[in-house]
Amino acid sequence: MWQRAEPTYQRILQHPFLLGLAEGTLPRESFGYFVVQDSHYLRAYSRCLSLLSARALPEEPVRMFALHAANAVDVERELHASLLPELGIDPADLDRIGAGPTTTAYTSYLTAVCATGSWAEGVAAVLPCYWVYREVGRTLLERSSPDPLYARWIETYGSPEFDAVVDQVVAVADALEVSAAEEARCLEHFAVTTRYEWMFWDAASRRLAWPV
Numbered sequence: 001m002w003q004r005a006e007p008t009y010q011r012i013l014q015h016p017f018l019l020g021l022a023e024g025t026l027p028r029e030s031f032g033y034f035v036v037q038d039s040h041y042l043r044a045y046s047r048c049l050s051l052l053s054a055r056a057l058p059e060e061p062v063r064m065f066a067l068h069a070a071n072a073v074d075v076e077r078e079l080h081a082s083l084l085p086e087l088g089i090d091p092a093d094l095d096r097i098g099a100g101p102t103t104t105a106y107t108s109y110l111t112a113v114c115a116t117g118s119w120a121e122g123v124a125a126v127l128p129c130y131w132v133y134r135e136v137g138r139t140l141l142e143r144s145s146p147d148p149l150y151a152r153w154i155e156t157y158g159s160p161e162f163d164a165v166v167d168q169v170v171a172v173a174d175a176l177e178v179s180a181a182e183e184a185r186c187l188e189h190f191a192v193t194t195r196y197e198w199m200f201w202d203a204a205s206r207r208l209a210w211p212v
């Protein structure tokens with residue numbers, strides 16, 4: 001899976017949003033757009049993880065995805081409750097601002113696969129959310145950022161705690177037993193959501209709005 005996503009991942013690391021985050025040159029307005037959109041994203045993401053929890057059979061993935069769903073809600077509350085005011089954004093304005101086009105597309109795709117795909121397909125679709133952020137966190141942590149606000153964000157995803165969380169999900173993905181046809185669908189979902197991760201940063205870079 002990772003091999004197939006590698007070219008997209010390289011493009012992610014070279015994206016001006018992440019280069020600017022590490023250099024401290026990213027405009028605060030772009031980061032603010034990202035944090036607002038990520039709030040909307042995490043709301044949908046936690047519900048996707050709850051779906052995967054409910055649809056799992058063995059105890060361990062039921063427990064793991066339920067925990068991760070709760071964690072995503074906590075991250076949304078904590079990270080964003082502290083970051084948003086520092087970016088001059090009132091958390092009460094989140095609903096008024098709403099989810100942008102890329103956020104809507106990405107979360108709709110995730111929700112559709114987690115609700116109507118096979119369980120393995122759902123796991124494959126959410127995996128890049130974990131994996132890409134871990135790799136980005138790790139890579140950016142090597143340099144961190146001269147901007148303390150950006151450095152704080154980098155630390156969240158470069159942390160050993162997040163690393164351990166991602167290892168658990170990769171282990172679940174490795175243990176999946178699927179037919180060749182289902183595996184092809186899993187690979188496709190993984191490629192699509194990795195691409196959406198690139199698009200999510202790109203949308204923030206350009207502060208993408210609905211065209212009409």
Ligand SMILES: Cc1ncc(CO)c(N)n1
Nearest residue numbers: 038041042129130133200
């Ligand atoms: C868009 C996006 N993908 C992945 C993560 C990691 O949970 C996040 N916070 N936001």
